[in-house]
Amino acid sequence: MDTNPLLTLPRLVDRLPGISGPEIVRNLVPPPQFAHATFESYQPDSAYPSQAATVKRLREFSKSQHKARVVGLFAKKIKTPESIPTGVYLDGGFGVGKTHLLAALWHEVPGRKYFGTFIEYTALVGALGYAAASEALTGASLICIDEFELDDPGDTMIMTRLLGALAASGTRIAATSNTPPNALGEGRFAAADFLREIQALASNFETIRIDGTDYRQRGLDGHAVATGEETYQAILGEETEKGLNVTDDSFPELMAHLAKIHPSSFVRLLDGVAVIGLRSVTATDDQTQALRLVAFIDRVYDAQIPIVATGVPLDQVFAGGMLNGGYRKKYLRAMSRMIALTSELA
Structure with missing residues (x-):
């Protein structure tokens, strides 16, 4: 019998939010x-x-x-x-x-x-x-x-x-x-x-x-934090015990789920979330998926939600020469933000 406590945590992939035009207008604030x-x-x-x-x-x-x-x-x-x-x-x-x-x-x-x-x-x-x-x-x-x-x-x-x-x-x-x-x-x-x-x-x-x-790099070592599975579970367990709304998702599953949601609704996907857990982060050379991740991280950063992750460090997910292409600056911005977000609970 699997008694992994993370099995009971909510998942972002179980949310499928939408947003209407009037809601977008109301949300056009900093x-x-x-x-x-x-x-x-x-x-x-x-x-x-x-x-x-x-x-x-x-x-x-x-x-x-x-x-x-x-x-x-x-x-x-x-x-x-x-x-x-x-x-x-x-x-x-x-x-x-x-x-x-x-x-x-x-x-x-x-x-x-x-x-x-x-x-x-x-x-x-x-x-x-x-x-x-x-x-x-x-x-x-x-x-x-x-x-x-x-x-x-x-x-x-x-x-x-x-x-x-x-x-x-x-x-x-x-x-x-x-x-x-x-x-x-x-x-x-x-x-x-x-x-x-x-x-x-x-x-x-x-x-x-x-x-x-980049002010986010001041005082940081310049790399996103990737934890082992035991540390991952410990951190998410501690944050849950504080009464915080912690989510736990497989990175590949989340990337597939984001394809079903318009980027303007990513902010609704994060409603009430205090800590994001991402397991088994992998690199991608799919430009469409990478840009979707950039849009998601932008909203996570706006909401200042810490990320705890296992697998490939998040600042190393853009593979296949993506950093040499036309979206280089977008990827670098996302990398900077992921370094900051994964450092908060490290």
């Missing part, structure tokens, strides 16, 4: 980790002056939005000073605080506003249709887009059209990415065929470069 992010709580690295300079520029952008709102009370159309761009685009490596600054800007700007990942906005269009999604967002003072990436031509066309319409109506736009706007899509699809659309996107933004090192 994740819990950045619910109270401010410019004051951001700590610029003195070794990289561009970090402090970015804070200063975003403060100016925020103040201009306050003024624009006042003008809008007495005019049919909000007027924007020529020196202030329609949008700002924070370009920098992972771990330099771009999401923190984006959330701080969101908190600072008055009025109806939205904050979401690129995937959430494209999912909103998919759920509601372009016209209804555009109507839901029109009139917002600010649209914040985290992790801006163009992975296929369809996304390019949708976001070009949507952002162009919102900007024309007076909405300001702020985005973060690891890729400069004029390089979006490189290595992923025939970017040259969509150059006009990509340039149209870039024209909406003032690009602000943020240099720096």
Whole structure:
């Protein structure tokens, strides 16, 4: 008789959440980790002056939005000073605080506003249709887009059209990415065929470069933690005894399960979860599966849920030369986050 106590733990693979268009709109706010992010709580690295300079520029952008709102009370159309761009685009490596600054800007700007990942906005269009999604967002003072990436031509066309319409109506736009706007899509699809659309996107933004090192790596050894089976069971048992909601899944089974769920619903998959257990982690050279894992880890990181894992260290799951391809920056960001998440309970 098998008396393994982990057999009684809930599994993520037993959940099959969905999310509607109206729910996506309601959830377009900064994740819990950045619910109270401010410019004051951001700590610029003195070794990289561009970090402090970015804070200063975003403060100016925020103040201009306050003024624009006042003008809008007495005019049919909000007027924007020529020196202030329609949008700002924070370009920098992972771990330099771009999401923190984006959330701080969101908190600072008055009025109806939205904050979401690129995937959430494209999912909103998919759920509601372009016209209804555009109507839901029109009139917002600010649209914040985290992790801006163009992975296929369809996304390019949708976001070009949507952002162009919102900007024309007076909405300001702020985005973060690891890729400069004029390089979006490189290595992923025939970017040259969509150059006009990509340039149209870039024209909406003032690009602000943020240099720096990954803050998640400070104090860490640079590798994701993989435990043995005995340690795995001990840690999950201890966390369960604290009354926490701990899940236990086979990594291959979870990867197969994620294929059944739209990435915009990954946040619902994690509802109430305090610790994630992953057994038998294996490397993959399947690009579709790898990108799905990146989207999942992004949501786990937003929710700050520790991971305990056995098998291959999670920062070594991207195999087959993936780190040399067009999605390199996405994979590196996920690796950084998995190192941090697996270090919390080690």
